[in-house]
Every structure is written in C-alpha cells, then in structure tokens.
Amino acid sequence: MDALDRQIVDHLLRDGRATFQEIGKAVGLSAPATKRRVDRMRERGEIAGFTALIDPAALGWDTSAYVELSYQGNVSADRLKRDLEAFPEVIGAWTITGDADALVHVVAASMADLERVIEGIRAVEQVDRSRTVVVMSRLFERPLHGK
Amino acid sequence: MDALDRQIVDHLLRDGRATFQEIGKAVGLSAPATKRRVDRMRERGEIAGFTALIDPAALGWDTSAYVELSYQGNVSADRLKRDLEAFPEVIGAWTITGDADALVHVVAASMADLERVIEGIRAVEQVDRSRTVVVMSRLFERPLHGK
DNA sequence: TGTGAAACGGTTACAGC
DNA sequence: GCTGTAACCGTTTCACA
Numbered sequence: 350m351d352a353l354d355r356q357i358v359d360h361l362l363r364d365g366r367a368t369f370q371e372i373g374k375a376v377g378l379s380a381p382a383t384k385r386r387v388d389r390m391r392e393r394g395e396i397a398g399f400t401a402l403i404d405p406a407a408l409g410w411d412t413s414a415y416v417e418l419s420y421q422g423n424v425s426a427d428r429l430k431r432d433l434e435a436f437p438e439v440i441g442a443w444t445i446t447g448d449a450d451a452l453v454h455v456v457a458a459s460m461a462d463l464e465r466v467i468e469g470i471r472a473v474e475q476v477d478r479s480r481t482v483v484v485m486s487r488l489f490e491r492p493l494h495g496k
Numbered sequence: 497m498d499a500l501d502r503q504i505v506d507h508l509l510r511d512g513r514a515t516f517q518e519i520g521k522a523v524g525l526s527a528p529a530t531k532r533r534v535d536r537m538r539e540r541g542e543i544a545g546f547t548a549l550i551d552p553a554a555l556g557w558d559t560s561a562y563v564e565l566s567y568q569g570n571v572s573a574d575r576l577k578r579d580l581e582a583f584p585e586v587i588g589a590w591t592i593t594g595d596a597d598a599l600v601h602v603v604a605a606s607m608a609d610l611e612r613v614i615e616g617i618r619a620v621e622q623v624d625r626s627r628t629v630v631v632m633s634r635l636f637e638r639p640l641h642g643k
Numbered sequence: 644t645g646t647g648a649a650a651c652g653g654t655t656a657c658a659g660c
Numbered sequence: 661g662c663t664g665t666a667a668c669c670g671t672t673t674c675a676c677a
Contacts, residue, residue: 401508
C-alpha cells in the first residue's frame with residue numbers, strides 16, 4: 350500500500366461512492382488505473398468493503414451501550430468472537446487490557462431491548478461479570494482518517 | 497422512512513457501492529425511483545454518507561483505546577464535542593451513564609502515539625480523570641443491521 | 644412511480660513505458 | 661510490474677407521461 354493507494358483510500362473514506370474518474374483525477378491517475386488499485390486493495394483485504402453511514406436513530410436503534418465482559422478462567426479470542434457474533438445487536442467486540450476480557454458494543458431499539466440483549470450475553474456459558482455503560486448521546490463518529 | 501427505504505438502506509449497508517439498478521431490482525423498484533429515495537434519505541440526514549471499510553492496520557492504525565473521561569463540574573455536550581473533535585485520532589465520542597462524562601474512541605499508530613494523544617486529551621481544560629482500556633485485538637466489527 | 648434517450652462512468656483489451 | 665488510450669457496455673440521470 351503506497352502513497353497513491355493511501356490517497357485513494359482517503360478519498361473513499363470521505364466518499365465511498367466516488368467514481369473512479371473522480372478519484373483518479375484527484376490523485377493523478379486514469380480511471381482504469383484507479384479501479385485496478387481499488388480492486389487490489391479489496392483482494393488484499395485492506396479495503397474490507399463499502400457501506401452507508403446511517404443515522405442509527407433513523408433505523409430505530411436509539412439505545413446503545415458498551416459492555417466490559419469478564420469470563421471465568423481463560424477464554425480464547427475465537428471463543429469470544431463466536432459467542433458475541435451470535436448476537437446481531439453486537440456490532441463490535443474487542444479484547445482489551447485491564448480486568449475484563451472483552452469490550453462489546455451493543456445497539457438496541459429501546460432500553461428494554463438493550464436489557465434483554467445484555468441479559469442474553471450474561472447468560473453465555475462461563476460469562477462471569479459485566480460492567481455496562483449506556484450511551485446517552487452520540488457526540489460524533491467519523492471514519493478513519495489518512496492523518 | 498418506510499419499509500422500502502429500509503430495504504434500500506439494508507442493501508446499501510451490505511454494499512455501499514451497489515448500483516441503483518441492482519438495489520431497485522432487489523426491492524422491486526426502477527433505478528430512478530431508487531435513486532430518488534436514496535437522495536431523499538440523504539437530504540433528511542438518515543443516510544449521512546458513504547464510506548469504505550478499511551482495515552485499520554493497513555493504514556498503520558494498529559493501536560486503539562477507549563477512554564472514559566470525567567470533567568470537573570458540569571460540562572455540556574457541545575463543549576465535549578468541540579474539545580474532542582479537535583483530536584483527529586478521536587474517531588468517536590459519546591456521553592454515557594455512570595461516573596464518567598464521556599466515552600472516547602482513540603486510534604493511534606503506536607502505543608507511544610496513543611499515549612501522546614491521551615495525554616493531550618487529559619490536558620484539556622477542566623478534564624479531571626480518565627480511565628483507559630487499550631484494545632488488544634479487534635474480534636469483529638460490522639455495520640448496523642436491518643434486524 | 645415508470646419509460647425512454649442522452650450523457651456519463653465502468654470495464655475490458657491492448658499497447659507502451 | 662505499472663500505466664494510459666480506446667472501445668464497448670451498463671448505469672445514471674434527466675424530461676416527460
């Protein structure tokens with residue numbers, strides 16, 4: 350991934366539907382050359398895909414929370430991934446430093462829904478403790494930047 | 497935002513570069529009708545934009561952390577937003593329940609970089625305490641789902 | 644909302660650096 | 661390896677019904 354690729358990625362982060370012509374013009378490449386580079390980055394997994402940025406409230410997901418999860422004994426990353434991916438309301442999970450084993454991002458349609466999901470997660474085999482912070486308001490979110 | 501719009505959004509979440517023709521075919525609409533609906537959703541802010549999903553490691557952002565931030569006294573959401581948006585490494589911030597005032601997502605190029613950024617945040621006027629969990633590994637992340 | 648036509652962009656093949 | 665040009669084809673985008 351060279352400097353040109355990074356410029357292309359930067360452009361795509363800002364506008365995921367930009368045409369190859371547009372991007373090419375911005376970085377000094379022809380449209381086909383730009384497309385080839387994007388294709389290669391997709392093949393290599395550097396670009397995982399493209400998506401729309403949706404206001405969660407518009408979809409009815411107005412309640413979200415971050416949950417720190419502790420398991421009894423040791424737990425593998427694979428196991429965590431499997432356990433948590435099973436909940437569609439979990440839109441992200443990471444292993445973290447500190448007391449807990451994982452940090453989990455849950456989105457739900459209401460506080461009751463959120464409670465139901467977190468209870469479900471807590472009921473997973475060997476899950477020991479959890480610490481939940483509920484999101485009151487989204488201040489901002491933005492994609493990765495090129496720096 | 498009716499059922500058709502939700503179907504369109506669902507499609508765009510899965511493939512942000514899908515053609516209007518494709519989407520239209522999937523939801524039973526012509527391409528122009530699909531485009532008009534997408535345009536309207538963009539105008540209403542329900543679709544905030546489109547972006548590429550990039551592997552952070554490919555861009556050199558292999559260190560990230562979640563930081564809970566507490567201010568001295570009360571602090572407005574506007575103030576939090578202004579303070580935190582100033583750091584390009586902060587890619588998301590939310591007000592939360594519990595002791596802290598905000599939860600902040602920081603991405604950095606290295607542990608040293610992360611430390612530098614968090615020190616910068618801690619040096620913001622009236623910032624009192626912080627609690628950082630460093631992300632060891634990304635288990636998964638995925639866009640919002642239609643349910 | 645759909646249809647049709649014109650403009651535009653995507654994609655491939657090929658040639659050149 | 662990489663690129664650009666050119667041609668073809670599909671898509672977007674408009675006017676209009």
